[in-house]
Amino acid sequence: MNVLEADAKTLLAEQGLRVPAGQVVVSAAEAEAAATKLGGRVVVKAQVPASGRMKAGGIRFAANAAEAAQAAGELLAAPVKGFPVYSVLIEQRLEAAAEVYVGVTYDNQAQTATLLGSRAGGIEVESEQQIVRRAFPISAPLSDYVGREVAAALGLEGRALVQLGSTLTHLARCLVRWDAMLLEINPLILDAQGQWWLADAHLELDDEAAYRQVALLARLGASRRYRDQRSEFERKAAEIDSADHRGVAGRLVPFGGNLGLLIGGGGASLTIMDAVLDAGLKPANYCEIGGNPSVWKIKELTKLILSQPSVERLAVIMNVVSNTRVDLVARGVIKGILELGREPREVIAAFRIPGSWETEGQAVLKHYGVPFFGRTTTIDQAIEAIEWRS
Amino acid sequence: MAILAHAGTRILVQGITGREAATFTLESIRYGAQIVAGVTPGKGGQQVHGVPVYDTVAGAVAAHPADAALISVPAPMVLDAVCEALANGLKLVVIVTERLPRYDGLALLEAARAAGARVVGPNSLGVISPGQTRVGMAGGDAASVRMAYQPGSIGVVSRSGGMMTEIANLLTHNGFGQSTCVSIGGDPLIGTRFVDLLPLYEADPATLGLVLFCEPGGNMEERLAERLHAQPSRLPIVAFVAGRFADRNPGVRFGHAGALVQGLDGSPARKIAILREAGVLVADKLQHIPGLLREAIKAEA
DSSP, rough: EEOHHHHHHHHHTTTTTTOOOOEESSSSHHHHHHHHHHHHEEEEEEEOOOOOTTTTTTTTEESSSHHHHHHHHHHHHHHHHHHOOHHHEEOOOOOSSSSEEEEEEETTTTEEEEEEESSSSSTTTTGGGOEEEEEEEEOOOOOOOHHHHHHHHHHHOHHHHHHHHHHHHHHHHHHTTEEEEEEEEEEEOOOOTTTTEEOEEEEEEOOOGGGGHHHHHHHHHHHHHHOOOOOOHHHHHHHHHHOSSEEOOOEEEEEOOSSSEEEBBBBBEEEHHHHHHHOOBSEEEEEESSSSOOHHHHHHHHHHHSTTTTOOOEEOOOOSSSSHHHHHHHHHHOOOHHTTTTOOOHHOOOOOOOOHHHHHHHHHHHTHHHTOTTTTHHHHHHHTTOOOOO | OOOSSOTOOOOETTTTSSSSHHHHHHHHHHHHHEEEEEETOOTTTOTTHHHHHHHHHHHHHHHHSEEEEEEEEEEHHHHHHHHHHHHOOOOEEEEEOOOOHHHHHHHHHHHHHHHHEEEOOOOOEEEEEETTTTEETTTHHHHHHHHOOOEEEEEEEEOOHHHHHHHHHHHTTTTTOOEEOOOOOOSOOOOHHHHHHHHHTOOOOTTOOEEEEOOOSSSHHHHHHHHHSSOOOSSOOEEEEEOGGGSSSOOOOOTTTTOOOOOOTTTTHHHHHHHHHTTTOSSSGGHHHHHHHHHHHHOOO
């Protein structure tokens, strides 16, 4: 989950890191009052869970309270990077003697945790080549010297080096403490007194660790509000999935075509989508099922997919399955189609699932005049056999 | 011969009393696997399909020496279970559990590196050497496993467990048996990758060719290509790269968590080009794999 800048800064300030004075507001009038309190010269920042806000026009600089009010009003009125803006952070503007980019994250390829630093702070840092990387062990207590090595590699010296080293180590500890995937400060600003300030903060939390970060997540209501936004179609699919623990109905993503898909998950879904597009067919949706879903779950998914106005037919295609019972999927699909008052042999464009209970599944389909493809028919052959009547 | 798991491999199942673990334990025994003991803290003294259950790995291996630990515990307990296996000298750890916190995933890999052990997974369906043994649950029940997997000379390495069985089935129906098939796991952070397994297959006289199932994201295909440029393989390699459609939808995440495509890095089109440059035969369609393999092996001979 992406955490909003203001939420992330609250957490970081509690850890003793220096964050500019600021206030979250939800209206132009509030923005004006907050800017006045902060001395007028402020930054006005749209709170949306996305990086690259500067380029997208989501961050404005104001010389006085009136300008701040106007900027806040404009930001609250239009989406930034596709996200509605519910709140704006009014923040004191810092005088930078120097600014750097720093980050801490996991490098899956190198299989390490990594500190990142660059002298080129600001919006172009991602395309800059001069990035310092320092791997560190995640399971041992972290020493300050690791951060100082990065600071030294960035060419800093004296008090600024020592302070940056300890800031970096601090950020790395936060990554572990909060089960974050990424904690990025861009820019980290050095003031005239030799102190580093977190002028921005990008924090991404690990959804798989949510179960042990309950207290943290409870405080991030504004950030969670974005995560919970899904299309009606995706929300219904998730509802069906959570109503029955048996089997998995993964993400459903609408694609707009006329061929509904109920397909195997993971690598199989990728393979099948490619084959469907290669065959010149138009998928209505991406979807994945796995594990051993119940008849009810398959039935409801079938109805949901067929309920999209553009969908004319349904292809049910899986890899040679290990756990899924073919007969349960067959029953679910047939039941769903019948409940919609439609004819299975007209709706099912292809049914290919080799695996356990396939003889029983085949019998169910045969009763309704639907052909069954098993392990001697490849995924490609099953899809290429789909005759399209448009 | 085979790699990683052989007829004599003694398997310890951690989390054996779970519903899924109990089922694959029974079916693995029916397939011929030597499951010597199980561990579930608090359930020592029980039996699961005749396999004795212990409270600790230490207790289990004291009575039943084991070569491989199969981890099938809930995600929050995986790190602990792996540490326990490593501390008791297990050198092969196969993790079927998925959706681990990233911290736990990295911490367990650090621990395995320090212990000199190999981790397969997380999110792996396991390792199977057809006709010999199965560590994990690839292929489902024993009868289904025999229908899809047959002993032979082709190694299969797959980022998708389900597609591993699909490919084995395709090979079997085209006259190619398999030496060892490894489901390396669909997570972004996994212990064993293509480059780690290639030398093992090269050293296995029973293996005459390799089939790889690749997905978008990460750089393990790129790393394999680098290795092949530096040191060509004795084995013909056929690869299938799934997810070309994702190139048309950048930034949207499909399939496994590992298959996150950002920009051009890790995109299927790029992986296909890089693999071809390194001499890998890339199948445009899954069903072309046996034909490519046949030609390559003929050319080799």
